[in-house]
Amino acid sequence: xxxxxxxxxxxxxxxxxxxKPIWEVQKxxxxxxxxxxxxxxxxxxxxxxxxxxxxxxxxxxxxxxxxNATNLKNKIAQSCGLSEKNLIITNGADELITLISETxxxxxxxxxVPSPSFSEYDFGANLMGANIVSVPLNKDFKFNIGEIISSxxxxxxxxxxxxxxxxxxxxxxxxxxxQLLASLPKHILVVFDAAYSHFATSADYTDGIEFVxxxxxxxxxxxxSKIYGLAGLRxxxxxxxxxxxxxxLKVKEPFNVNSMAQVAAxxxxxxxxxxxxxxxxxxxxxxxxxxxFDGLKLKYIESMSNFVLVxxxxxxxxxxxxxxxxxxxxxYGNTWGMPEFIRISVGTSEENTIFIEQLTTILNGE
Numbered sequence: 001x002x003x004x005x006x007x008x009x010x011x012x013x014x015x016x017x018x019x020k021p022i023w024e025v026q027k028x029x030x031x032x033x034x035x036x037x038x039x040x041x042x043x044x045x046x047x048x049x050x051x052x053x054x055x056x057x058x059x060x061x062x063x064x065x066x067x068n069a070t071n072l073k074n075k076i077a078q079s080c081g082l083s084e085k086n087l088i089i090t091n092g093a094d095e096l097i098t099l100i101s102e103t104x105x106x107x108x109x110x111x112x113v114p115s116p117s118f119s120e121y122d123f124g125a126n127l128m129g130a131n132i133v134s135v136p137l138n139k140d141f142k143f144n145i146g147e148i149i150s151s152x153x154x155x156x157x158x159x160x161x162x163x164x165x166x167x168x169x170x171x172x173x174x175x176x177x178x179q180l181l182a183s184l185p186k187h188i189l190v191v192f193d194a195a196y197s198h199f200a201t202s203a204d205y206t207d208g209i210e211f212v213x214x215x216x217x218x219x220x221x222x223x224x225s226k227i228y229g230l231a232g233l234r235x236x237x238x239x240x241x242x243x244x245x246x247x248x249l250k251v252k253e254p255f256n257v258n259s260m261a262q263v264a265a266x267x268x269x270x271x272x273x274x275x276x277x278x279x280x281x282x283x284x285x286x287x288x289x290x291x292x293f294d295g296l297k298l299k300y301i302e303s304m305s306n307f308v309l310v311x312x313x314x315x316x317x318x319x320x321x322x323x324x325x326x327x328x329x330x331x332y333g334n335t336w337g338m339p340e341f342i343r344i345s346v347g348t349s350e351e352n353t354i355f356i357e358q359l360t361t362i363l364n365g366e
Contacts, residue, residue, distance in 0.1 A: 012126040034327040037345040040307050042229035044281055047268035057263045065259040072266045079269055080209050085242045091256045093223045093236035097124050102251045104157050105130040111158040112151050116336035121160040141168040141301055145176050149183050162193040167343045169303025174206040181216045190218040196305040198227035199282050212239050227278050228268040233261040282306045285346035292356040307345045316340045326358045
């Protein structure tokens, strides 16, 4: 019998439940072919430049990685037009969210989170004993800037904005972000999660970096898991003013990003051909899915990301399980309190076609 008591704040924390890996579904259901459209991964794979560079670093794995990720920082700084002092490299953006919470939150502080959005924002706050103020998105799943601003109190420390937003695919316009930043007290940090920024195509979208350059109290989160196809290596980074970065560095572990991840990411960020190909596959794939959903008379949210949120109605859970039984892994919306929705990641043309065929069969009761 365990008599050791955990911290009381842990009663508020629910472990993150990731989408099932392909091998697990194959083993459970005895399937030879499984298509995963659940975790917003890059369907065409990792950057070829990253793969090529990885082979050259294997003989040095007996050494600890560069704690400062110097080479990777240099490549990112060149890419975004800022100093290396404006960067922090982390073990995925998830680690950075936790580090931000550990750096800035005290028990009783508040964070503001539009809802629905990425659950790790809540995790970091709960871990530190802070309170979460949820601001619902509008009926069309867009951000309600007025409600966010009116929710600010003297206890507010962080405001999270995921744009494009996971799981809705909607985004915050440039002028709306500027309005938000101009309206806030200077002691509040805006955490702008731009993990899906490369997929956004609207002219009024911003990845937030321009506001870092204007010295607003904002930190932009980025990842190598999506457009660069390095989800398995876990590399993320933050972009902010030097003083903000220096605060977060105080709680970062010294060897948090492994050597292989650093080498692969430094190569991937220079692979413009892979980035452009990934964007095009996603653009074409989104349109392929839209056309299918229109034909099936399904409501969906037009997305600025690499996934589409679709409304299926009261039988959504059954449809989710039927797709799984046919070897199609998607993300059931109950995760975000949306039991009548499913989020579908954009796959390759072939993967999308198979998904559409199986979904059509299910909806037609065949």
